[in-house]
Every structure is written in structure tokens, then in C-alpha cells.
Amino acid sequence: MYQLLNNLRVLEASSFVASPLAGLYLAQMGADVIRVDQIGGGPDFRRWPQAESGASFYWEGLNKGKKSLALDLARPEGREILKALATAPGDTGGVLLTNFPANGFLAYEGLAALRQDLILVRIMGQANGGSALDYTVNCAIGIPQMTGPETLAEPVNHVLPAWDLLTGAYSAFALLAALQHRQATGSGQEVRVPLSDVGIATIANLGQIAEVVVGGQNRPRYGNAVYGAFGRDFVTRDGRRLMIMAITARQWSGLIDVLGIGPAVAGIEASRKVSFAVDEGLRFLHRDALFPLVEAAVASRSAAELGEAFDKAGCCWGPYKTVLEAAGDPELVGANPVFSTIEQISGHSYPVPGAMATLPQLNRSLPTRAPRLGEHSDLILAEVLGMSSGQIGKLHDQRLIASA
Structure with a gap:
């Protein structure tokens, strides 16, 4: 107080x-x-x-x-x-x-x-x-x-x-x-x-009234995918579920580096004639190709290993916890x-x-x-x-x- x-x-x-x-x-x-x-x-x-x-x-x-x-x-x-x-x-x-x-x-x-x-x-x-x-x-x-x-x-x-x-x-x-x-x-x-x-x-302040009035239709469900950006839950090798986001260019490049998926992402960009480097919306539109890459890479590593690497690279991520686990978290x-x-x-x-x-x-x-x-x-x-x-x-x- x-x-x-x-x-x-x-x-x-x-x-x-x-x-x-x-x-x-x-x-x-x-x-x-x-x-x-x-x-x-x-x-x-x-x-x-x-x-x-x-x-x-x-x-x-x-x-x-x-x-x-x-x-x-x-x-x-x-x-x-x-x-x-x-x-x-x-x-x-x-x-x-x-x-x-x-x-x-x-x-x-x-x-x-x-x-x-x-x-x-x-x-x-x-x-x-x-x-x-x-x-x-x-x-x-x-x-x-x-x-x-x-x-x-x-x-x-x-x-x-x-x-x-x-x-x-x-x-x-x-x-x-x-x-x-x-x-x-x-x-x-x-x-x-x-x-x-x-x-x-x-x-309305978030643009959602404009979205439906101008577009003429409601936004569909996307499950746990974050609308208009790269973000979703992924499961690690040891069964931990992480929420992984990449909104900024730095977060995206860090994610690619940590997961070692740079060549595969470049291949998608070349085949679809897009660049994911700065446009978060494009990462969302092409999630059908990007999500499987991230799924496989995350599934090959432990949560502790990924967490340390993500933090060093400036990535945006968070572990899924229960309220009881959050209440016991020192940080x-x-x-x-x-x-x-x-x-x-x-x-x-x-x-x-x-x-x-x-x-x-x-x-x-x-x-x-x-x-x-x-x-x-x-x-x-x-x-x-x-x-x-x-x-x-x-x-x-x-x-x-x-x-x-």
C-alpha cells in the first residue's frame, strides 16, 4: 500500500x-x-x-x-x-x-x-x-x-x-x-x-467491432492459437506444456534459433513467397506450416532445457501451471x-x-x-x-x- x-x-x-x-x-x-x-x-x-x-x-x-x-x-x-x-x-x-x-x-x-x-x-x-x-x-x-x-x-x-x-x-x-x-x-x-x-x-477499442462490421462476418474459433500472431501451447519431451509466443521480430528470430528450424522456415517462406521476419500476421496465416515445425522441435527437448535457452534468446514463453503451483512459485x-x-x-x-x-x-x-x-x-x-x-x-x- x-x-x-x-x-x-x-x-x-x-x-x-x-x-x-x-x-x-x-x-x-x-x-x-x-x-x-x-x-x-x-x-x-x-x-x-x-x-x-x-x-x-x-x-x-x-x-x-x-x-x-x-x-x-x-x-x-x-x-x-x-x-x-x-x-x-x-x-x-x-x-x-x-x-x-x-x-x-x-x-x-x-x-x-x-x-x-x-x-x-x-x-x-x-x-x-x-x-x-x-x-x-x-x-x-x-x-x-x-x-x-x-x-x-x-x-x-x-x-x-x-x-x-x-x-x-x-x-x-x-x-x-x-x-x-x-x-x-x-x-x-x-x-x-x-x-x-x-x-x-x-x-470495439480492440478493433473487433470494426472487424465484423467491415468484414461482414464473425471471427471463427482458433482453439489455443493466438489470433493474428504466432502463439500456441506446445508439449515438451517430458510432457510439460508451454505457451510460446513470437510477436516481435526479436522474439521470432530467437525462437527460430533456439529450436534450430531456420532452414525449414526459410523453405516455407521461399515456397509461399512470404517473409515472417517482421509481420506477425503472416505467421498466423501460415500457422498450418509453422506449427508442426515448432511442435516437433519442442517435443524433442525438455522444458528446463527450452526454458533456459528461451530466456537467453529473449523469447516470450510461459509454463502452464495450476493455481496451486502458481501460489507456490517464489517469483x-x-x-x-x-x-x-x-x-x-x-x-x-x-x-x-x-x-x-x-x-x-x-x-x-x-x-x-x-x-x-x-x-x-x-x-x-x-x-x-x-x-x-x-x-x-x-x-x-x-x-x-x-x-x-
Whole structure:
């Protein structure tokens, strides 16, 4: 964690992936992020994967370094407390991150009447207010039709919630952009980030909308081959599977040298009147001839032998690993300064990441565990709203708030 945003307080009323992730990224850069949940936990509080106790590793991971306030949001009095926190005065506050409905009790117009310079970043499913999740967005923009073996008829979903992750990162960026605008002009605003817009805009930014509109047809499946470049998985003599890429000219020449296939590649170039030296697209178009060469050469060498030679030649490659293997990899986790082993609220100690960015001029702080639900309820109400211990005690008696 770094202290770049330590003059920023963000109230986060959210659940699932995108919104908590945006709050996590802000917290890892020093923001005081206050997560507000329903007493007893929101819909993601017990989400899988879980510890044997039922504690959610998922919830722990997305809420590291935040403070926790537990409110009864089903009652008007609890909602009023949330609104008061979101619109509390002061230069460091007036920032709300949420995926609550646009027309609910956190509607921008009502909150802006309480604080004119409020910044509200709202993560949505669809721009029209409709419901959407990562997997419904993914199927609607055509990705499952391009994923999987070439011979497969049905669509293939993938396990990485890519649009949730991009939406969370983009929302953190949009929040800071709105904050910079407020600092320059004094004006607040609502920023809406629909998951569906992030998904369709992203594939358009990658040229995939232009590809089908101009070409008039969908991109077919290519299995594990990387579209438009040389890249695929290959199996070594000792049965290890490696992902081997060659996008740049250096990577391509290094691959040829290591595998000793230069004369054979030159023969293909001569017979087909092409040059693979600088054009990655041509390597893809002629993969029917290139892949068998690489397959045979890789199959004749061990993974360790190839890995050492690839590294010396500046090739781009990577071994296929399970998540368990990756978790035990010193370079990825064990000796990686991004990770520290800390005890979480589940009672388990395991490696957790801090900020993914490295700032060489600043000291990297250790990541902080996720809070217990309601752990900071009293502290938040006292510090942000200036409530006395008697007032806070009364809210406990009324069961409007809860503590850990």
C-alpha cells in the first residue's frame, strides 16, 4: 500500500466484484475507504470460495485495507445515516462509490441537494438501469463464440470475470478524474459506469467491432492459437506444456534459433513467397506450416532445457501451471514484494497482495487485512458525523448499527 490518496475519504456502498474492486484499488493507494454493509452482511459476504467456517476468501480479498460500517439499510433511519455520511462536509469527503440503483434512495439528485459538490461513481449493469452481470455481458458481446476448440458447436464461458475487473479499474480512474475536476472547478457530478458499456467499448477499442462490421462476418474459433500472431501451447519431451509466443521480430528470430528450424522456415517462406521476419500476421496465416515445425522441435527437448535457452534468446514463453503451483512459485508469490503473508478474519494466514503498482521512490506498506463486519461502526460515526458515545449507543439500542 502507498499513501498517495491519504487526504481522500470514499464511502463505498456496494457488493460483488466491480464496485468493491474499485474501492480496493483506492484503499491500496492510501484512500480512507469505508465499506457500508447491511447488518449481518450483504449478498457477497459469504460468497465462494469459502473457508471451512463459511468465511468468504472472496470477501476478504476484495475488502483489504477498508473500514467497515454495518447499518440496517432496510429501515429509513439507517438509510439516512448512509446519506449523511456520503454528504458529510469537508474537503476529504463527499465521495460515494456504489452499485446501488440509480433511482433508489442513493439517487444523485437527492444527495446533491445535501452536498452540491458530491462525487458519486455509480457502477451499473446496463445504461438503462437493467440488470447485468459479467457473464451475461460476456455472452451478449460474442466472446464465448470465439472461445474454445475450433470443432466445438456450443459457446464456451470462461472463469475470469474480465468485465467486472475492467469496470472496477475504470471506475477508480473515473472517480479520480471527477475528483480532479472538483478540485479545479468546485463542481461535483455523478459518473455512471455500466458493465455492458465497458464490455462492448473494450472489444470495439480492440478493433473487433470494426472487424465484423467491415468484414461482414464473425471471427471463427482458433482453439489455443493466438489470433493474428504466432502463439500456441506446445508439449515438451517430458510432457510439460508451454505457451510460446513470437510477436516481435526479436522474439521470432530467437525462437527460430533456439529450436534450430531456420532452414525449414526459410523453405516455407521461399515456397509461399512470404517473409515472417517482421509481420506477425503472416505467421498466423501460415500457422498450418509453422506449427508442426515448432511442435516437433519442442517435443524433442525438455522444458528446463527450452526454458533456459528461451530466456537467453529473449523469447516470450510461459509454463502452464495450476493455481496451486502458481501460489507456490517464489517469483510470482513467495519472493514477490507485492505479497505478504498476513492473518485474515477467516483465521487463516496466507499470501495477500498489496498495490499491484510499484513506486520505487516510496516505501511499500504491508497490506492490511479485511475488516470484520461492523468493526469500525462506532469510530466512523464519531469521526465523520461527530456523534457522541451516547448518540452511538442509542443507535445500537435501536439496532440501526452493529459492531464486530
